[in-house]
Amino acid sequence: MEALSALIFPILTLIRKELLAIFKDPANRIVLFAPAFVQTLLFGYAASFDLTNVPYAVLDQSHSAASSELLARLDGTGVFRREATLANANQIAQVIDKQRALMVIAIPADFAETLAAGRRAPVQLILDGRNSTTAGSASAYVASVVAAFNAGREGGQGLELVRRAWFNPNLESRWQIVPAMVATLSVLQTLLLAALSVAREREQGTFDQLLVTPLTPLQILVGKSVPSIVVGMLQSTIVLLISLFWFDIPMSGSVWLLYLGLLGFTGASVGIGMSLSSVALNMQQAMLYTFLIIMPLTLLSGLITPVRNMPEVLQVATYANPLRFGVDLVRRVYLEGAGLTDIYHDFIPMFVIAALTLPLAAWLFRHRLA
């Protein structure tokens, strides 16, 4: 017992020192937590593929009750905002080129007559293809409005376009993005914090002072990793709270499982950060290394683009990326309500990464020569 506490106590001393060093600096306190708030809100609002407020223009040459009804339906969706009402076909190019409107609906002069005659009445939709994703969604949306319009005309007997999606019933991309931020946002700061922890001490000369104490590399490793993991988990918690209570994205799975997953994920990130830190000779190098790897980590994580869409080589590379499994784990637990049996395989790569990088960092403490 005495021997164990003699082993643990110096680690606790080191953890306390690390936390003091991190939180005594007021600038640090802000830097560690403000970005989590700001970026979560930014991503929640700005990183959206959803249609709202799509500007469009109308060229109504029919001026009939039928055309007015169609336009009223479009305006009534709340998705589209009428930017301009055009007088002739020459103005179409103008509004599209200048990006005043994402699309133009051109209703021909014989629209009402054709319709009344029971024939198919063409309505032309001109789209700005430069913004293909939004344009594609917009055209699909218009198609559904037109279908509803057609259905309404035939006394409710026509086809009704039914849209139904799993996990994200309204296909809100916010649901796709924000929960994944729980893992993604903390990774940058966790990496950076861990990467700076040894490099800062090397640069300021305090690392030698630490190495001449009886602390073993293992004790130093634990003492330095725990504060970074704690800070990473705190950041994840901030994002989680914003996701739950600000964006009202309901959580389907277990909080405990989510945190167990986050622990594994943050541990692997800290392992990578500590290894970078032990290789770096100064803080500048440590920061450079961190920013060099953070971009590929994010791109290869499946946060924005699905991993299965990537070339095979890159798909293999994602196994070295804890963020890929962190994002997958958080999404599945949060949105799908997955249990441990569904996602245990996400833990394996994270565990392997931590098991390789943490001992490497400990070995480098004493063997990396200035």
Place this chain on the structure above:
Amino acid sequence: MSLALDSHGARKGGHAPPIIVARDLVKTFEGPDGAPFDALKGISFEVAAGRLTALVGPDGAGKTTLMRMIAGLLRADGGGLQVLGHDAAQDAQEIQSRISYMPQRFGLYEDLSIQENLDLYADLHGVPANLRRERFARLLEMTDLARFTARPAGNLSGGMKQKLGLACTLVRVPDLLLLDEPSVGVDPLSRRDLWEIIEQMIAQEGLSVLVSTAYMDEAARCERVHVFNKGEQLAEGTPGELRARVAGLTYVAAPREGEPARDLQARLIDAPDRIVDAVPSGGEVHFIRRPECAADSLVDLLVGCEARSREEELEDAFMLLLRAHEEEGEPTAPDQGGEVALSSAGPERGQDGAPIIVVRDLVRRFGDFTAVASTSFDVRPGEIFGLLGPNGAGKTTTFRMLCGLLPASSGHLEVAGVNLRQTRANARRRIGYVAQKFSLYANLSVRENLEFFGGAYGLRGGTLRARVRAIEARFDLDPQAQSGNLPHGYKQRLAMAAGLLHGPRILFLDEPTSGIDPLARRAFWRTITQLSQEGVTIIVTTHFMEEAEYCDRIAIQDAGRLLALGTPRAVREEAGPRGQDMNSAFIAIVENARAQERTMPGGPESVA
């Protein structure tokens, strides 16, 4: 040298007007704690043309600030400064085109060779191509760098880099040469070479030179000396005029048989009411009496040791001025003599104890470079053991291996009875370590730092708290102060306190006195000698050769080899007639060894 005569020959004769005129110069910076800090508090002085003038003073005196102002790199907050007839604030460009300035850390391009560096600086200064060949040849000959012109500057030793820096500064003949502490951190041999170059340039080209230095032997070579401290000028004059201030106050005393000189020195320096300064030197003690104290009032301090008058030196005058200036602020220096035992070792010093450090055939290689070659020595309990050597001699490498910071390539290393190659954590428990640079956590308070290091050494609970409080009291430290904002001397005390918390038997000090002023150095050594009296074994590296006199035994290293080992007296005697003081003994020993090396067939060219 003919090229120089064209522009300067005319000025040599006659009475030259001053080339620098400073009036009430004021400069304020923001200190580390955010409070304003007066770097210059109204400085007025003149420097005459064609002379070698020295600015002397401890770190923080304002020398570099003044140099940068004269070079037109820094604007004064108040007062006026004329350099070469131009106003330094208005015509900085004008001034810069006529002066050469060598900052403390000269900007050599480390990846370029010596020749490429020279070419580059010649290009920057627009030196005409037809003058270059002769100029370069002379500079390379004076600096003794001609053999290495193709070597990248990054691969040169500290002394050689400094010589190359001086050569690059002298690619053209300036109207005024500014040298900011050209010899700081440079070993005695390179220091001597640098000064020979400077004096040669003055003799041959009539240069006007303003040099700042912390070394009094360098200031003594100058025609005029300005003494600064804490942003004020304390005195100016020729070295002779300054020396006259301590005339009749300087003595030398021999300790009693069997008493180390440093014990007598400690007795003297502990009586600041009667003694201005005391230092061990050549086995005796040099001291300065306070002018207001009668000579016979010193009898009880000397207890039977005979004191003789000695010729006064510039250093004595400097110490007198410095002490008087420091006392204007606070009447008495803080007393460091607390009652806390700092070591668990107990007074077991002496010749008879088994060695506490055993080093046998220690070798450290980095690739094909041998940093430490087959070195053996012992250190006895309670000894003060000094490791001396020029930069790159291997003393830092040896030191780091002794502390367990660096594994040895081969050899036997035993510290406090523990083999360092096997159980390093155990050996580390018994040693304390004070790094060269302040290396505690700057944004933590004094107490947080001490509690952390105490905890890291396994102290806990009440023991830890009691120990921390005792050590704070002993070193006169404010527990709440933020460590990074402490004045330099107090940072050093905190570092010592952290190293001594766990009551180590051995204390390692790496260049503890570099960059601190002479008074703080005296106080620091007083603490060291006291620790030694309490039984702590002390291993210290230093590049101040005179500090070797505080040690029981010293080892001199050069180019990785151990050249001399023994008491300071034995080492001086080994150096022969040239070794009257430690500085010249050191130079003699290193030069002899290098000469032997060169005569040996196939011996490597020594460049350390």
